[in-house]
Amino acid sequence: MPAEDLGFPAPFEKVLSLKEPPIEGKDVVILQNLLLRSPFVTSVERTGFYDKKTSEAVASYQKGNGLAR
Numbered sequence: 001m002p003a004e005d006l007g008f009p010a011p012f013e014k015v016l017s018l019k020e021p022p023i024e025g026k027d028v029v030i031l032q033n034l035l036l037r038s039p040f041v042t043s044v045e046r047t048g049f050y051d052k053k054t055s056e057a058v059a060s061y062q063k064g065n066g067l068a069r
Helices: 026-036 052-064
Strands: none
Touching: 026 052
């Protein structure tokens, strides 16, 4: 299902989640850039791969902002 059908605004084009092999691409880079701005995220690298560190950073962001997982 395309991300726009789920109500995601541009520039996100797909649902990001931890998979093997890791999801990669511009969506992941954009997410990682946004996470780097968060005071709740202490360790994420701009790799372009949705890896374990990115997944953990998303969880930290969600927890810090009181968002459900």
